[in-house]
Each structure stands twice: as C-alpha cells, then as structure tokens.
Amino acid sequence: MSLYSPLEDRQLLAVDCVIYGFDNHELKLLLIKRNMEPGKGMWSLMGGFSKQNEGLYQAAERVLKQLTGLQNVYLEQLFAYGDVDRDPGERVVSVAYYSLIKIEDYDKDLVKENNAHWRPVSDIPDLVFDHREMVDKALKRLRRRARIQPIGFELLPEKFTMPQLQSLYEAIYQKDLDKRNFCKKIISMDLLDKLDEKDKSSSKKGAFLYRFNPEKYQELVSKGFYFSVDV
C-alpha cells in the first residue's frame, strides 16, 4: 500500500533521447521515422517509458542502447517536459536526455531495425509532439556546454586531428573560426596528447593526430582550471 497518494495521481513517465553525431562536416541527429502510433509516419526522437524499478538515467541509457547499441557514452539530462497536452495520446511526462556519440560506433543493424536516420541539425524535419522543442533546447545546451566543457571530444574518434576538432566547433556554432587562434587556444590548455601519427585521409601532407587526455583535464580542474574555447 502507498504511503502517499491515490492511484489516479500516478502518471506515465517517458524518456526521449536527442542523439548527436558528427560526420566531419555536419552535426547530425539520429531520428526515427515512426512506424507506430501515435504519430505514425512522422519523425521523432527515440524514446521509451520509464519503468518503476529503474532510475530515469537508466531508462535513458536503455533507450539509447536500444537504438544504437552504445553504452557508457556521454548522456545528460536535458529537461522534463510536462505540459498536460504535450502528447495527444494521453498525459505523459517526458524527460529528455541528450547524448554525444562517435558516429562510427553505433550499431547499424539496430538503427535500421528502428527505422532511424541521421539528419543534419540544419535540416530537421517536422517532429511529433514537442520533440522539436527538445531538439532546439538540446542544441542550445550543447552550444553552451561545448565552449566551457571538454565534451566535443565525445563526438570525435579517439584520435583526431586539429582541423577535425576545429571543424566540429564550426559545425556546432555555425561559424568559421581562425585556425591559428583556435589551435593556439586548444594547445595552450594542454589537454591533448599529440601523437606521432598522421591522418592522411583529407590531405596529401597529412595532419597530426591528437588524443584528449581526461587525466590531465581532471588534474587541471582540481587546480581551478576552466576549459574554454572562443567561438
């Protein structure tokens, strides 16, 4: 028996995931073309109901894994959407999360099964319910976060080049950056290990590969360091 409140106050709780990827040119979202009601045929975020015996964050992890096969990736709560009529089916409160994944890593079969597709953030189709609001808020959040926390690396492969990193920031902020200033700033923070390898996929000369060093970052943070990229 409940300590609290009658059955009629109990509500359906869902989680929805805004999933970001970066293909070296554009920032993209993984969206579902729904083949179930409500909103059949429309685009939506991947979502699912939150279970009684599972934390909200765990529910988001489960939903993310269901679609991408990925675990232990960047996943952060965005906002709880609780307007009475947000879902035309019935009252559902949805907690949105956003995730940053390495676009090479996801499970192609699962994505196909779920009828999901990568869509550039600059060209998001109409979405069901209030999912467009979620997407807009997620983009604002990413833009706020990415300049003050080293989360951009979550969208890049383990090893990446300076031009790749710059192009990621340019994609996030839709703004051209000066490569000298950008590189200077990034290098000066001393968070990256420069490798002896080059990536030659995008130029004859090749570009040196770098790797984000989380230990260095933690070390610096404990000394009062604040990550910051000028955009």
Next chain:
Amino acid sequence: MSLYSPLEDRQLLAVDCVIYGFDNHELKLLLIKRNMEPGKGMWSLMGGFSKQNEGLYQAAERVLKQLTGLQNVYLEQLFAYGDVDRDPGERVVSVAYYSLIKIEDYDKDLVKENNAHWRPVSDIPDLVFDHREMVDKALKRLRRRARIQPIGFELLPEKFTMPQLQSLYEAIYQKDLDKRNFCKKIISMDLLDKLDEKDKSSSKKGAFLYRFNPEKYQELVSKGFYFSVDV
C-alpha cells in the same frame, strides 16, 4: 483506456521548490521543518505531487504559491531526480524547480503555517532524501545564470541601490567585488533606469535608486547583446 502502457508503469511524480531570497546581506533558502512523515522533524524543500490534469510547471507554481502566496515570480526547472530509491517511502520521481523571490513579498502567515524558515545558503541543515543535491545544483545553476542573465533583479526590490546590487552579487558568489569596476560594468550595459530618489536606510548620504528596465534589455538582446557581470 490507455493507448500506451499498463498501470504498473505509472509513477508518482512530485515537484520540489528551491526558493531563494536575499535580505541585503545573505542569500537564503526557504526550508520546511517537516511535521509529516516521511522525514518528520527533518528539514526539506517545499514540495507536492504533480496532478494528472496539471502541467509540471503549473504544479511548481502551485507549490510555490502554497508556501509563499506568490505567483508570477521567477521559476525555472532545475532537474528531474529519478533514482529508484531516492525516496525511502516509495518510488517517486521529483522534478526540482528553483525560484527567485523578493524577500519582502512573501506571505508570512503561510510560511508560519507551513513551518518554513529562511536559512542562509552558507548554513543549510541536513535535508531529507536528495534535497541537498537539489540545493547544491540550484546554487550552481544560480551562479552560472546570474552572471550571464539579468535574473539577480528578481531577488531585489523593484527599486534598489548600486551597493545593494553589488552586495547581492557578492552574496551569490561569496566574493568581494570592486565597487568601481562593478558599477562601471553595470552602468555600461545601460539596462537600469537611474531614479531621482535616494535610499537613505544605509547611509547618511543616501544612495541613488535604480530600476531594471526589461524593455531596454529585450531591445538590446534583439540586437545581439549578451548580459554579463564579472565576478
């Protein structure tokens, strides 16, 4: 009948409010000394259950009004807390909100009825459940927001002096600020109307009163202006 999911997936949803006030010296929170179970005798945030026919934000507004009598004040969603065992009574997901109120305005009788008290943020007692987490996150959020959005004014009377405003920022960031630099920066943003009145309550000379001008702010924002205070 439900389109969706069985009854056993329905959950209790609550809202909790972190309520800030500023008494010209300290930043304070309005906390409840609970006289009901669970956690009877302990301190907690003011909260309540979210109803089926009421949006989350409306639930937070209702709870805030229940305790303070106030409506149409600054109220923003903080975070949804959804760990399975966060409430020892039973599974309850709680969406925390934080509010900034003018400390003169609240309804003293309601506060007394609810057994609530103002406590300085520098001296928060032990709190029930995960309310301490909520409080900590709220303070971080306030600190992040107050330097980039003109929300400090929500904690001050309609008319306030420059020293009052400075003292508010000093209370939020627990840091002494240089009054010349502070004043210069605030004035330079051109968001305040300087009145011909002085407040003499804290000095013989008296200090000029100012008023935040939201229209000016909106006007500037539409031209690409970003509020910012150095702390």
Next chain:
DNA sequence: TATTTAAGTGTTAAAATTACACTTTAGTTT
C-alpha cells in the same frame, strides 16, 4: 562647525582576444 560613514568616481597596467598571410609537406600531374 567638526566628525563620521557610506556613496560615488577615473586612470593605468596587464591579460585576453582578434585580425591577419606566408611557408611547409607530400602526393599528383606533366
């Protein structure tokens, strides 16, 4: 009228940000 107390005000030095263009590398073409 002398004293007290908080309000009010400007300048200079340091640091951070922005603007800007040529050289290097190595594969490809002639």
Next chain:
DNA sequence: AAACTAAAGTGTAATTTTAACACTTAAATA
C-alpha cells in the same frame, strides 16, 4: 624529375577587456 596542388602548420601586432587601485562628496549627527 620538375612543377603543381591542396591542406596543414605557424607568429606577431593591434585592440579590447579586465583588474587593480585611493581619494572626494554628501549629509546626518555630535
């Protein structure tokens, strides 16, 4: 093998922003 191409890599100077700092003013009170 020499010339060409295309992206990577690199430094300096000007500007803007931030930080540091101390005396004068106003008005009530003694």
